[in-house]
Amino acid sequence: MSGFRKLVLALVAKVPRGKVATYGQIAMLAGKPGAARQVGMILRGIRAEEDIPWQRIINAQGSISTYKIGAGELQTALLKAEGIEFSDKGYCDLKRFGWRPKISPLDMTVDEETRS
DNA sequence: AGACTGACTCCAA
DNA sequence: GTTGGAGCCAGTC
Numbered sequence: 692m693s694g695f696r697k698l699v700l701a702l703v704a705k706v707p708r709g710k711v712a713t714y715g716q717i718a719m720l721a722g723k724p725g726a727a728r729q730v731g732m733i734l735r736g737i738r739a740e741e742d743i744p745w746q747r748i749i750n751a752q753g754s755i756s757t758y759k760i761g762a763g764e765l766q767t768a769l770l771k772a773e774g775i776e777f778s779d780k781g782y783c784d785l786k787r788f789g790w791r792p793k794i795s796p797l798d799m800t801v802d803e804e805t806r807s
Numbered sequence: 808a809g810a811c812t813g814a815c816t817c818c819a820a
Numbered sequence: 821g822t823t824g825g826a827g828c829c830a831g832t833c
Contacts, residue, residue: 693830714815718829725828731814732831748814756814766814 695721696733702792703734706747709774710790711783713751720792727751735760746770753785 698721706712714727723729734745746769750756757763767777777783 695830715817718815723829725816726830727815728813728828729815729830732812732829733814735814736831745814750814751816758814760814762814 695723695726695729698722699730699733700737700741700743703743703745703748705792706744706790708744709788711747711749711753711770711775711785711788712790712792713785714748714756715751716790716792717748731756747773747790749783753783754781 699717702717702720703712714730715724717730718724718726721730730748734743734748737743737745746766749766749770755763755766757766767781770783771777775783775788
């Protein structure tokens, strides 16, 4: 077992209720900027007993990626129960519901990645 | 060890 | 807005 898995789970557990994070975001915070897919694979293996809010992890487009494994409807229902709103096409607004791990004074600046 | 896979993401068309 | 291809890296066989 790599420490990466444990780190990812710890990060996911920190996502507050009513917020969502992306796979890439978790991977980046875990120190592996390109390991978004691995985050998904790790979460695939966890169980409900792990107390990990896996449903709060979605893809970078703000939509559900778990339809492949048949958990899409469940995840959507769980997120809606937390107050996350989805459009008709299954997209949610990451501007509003996206988790911002680092607290910034104005709470509105982008802190996760310094894009170009 | 080598090859395949995938709850992803970026970028071009 | 969508679709497709290449890159990515920890598991699994």
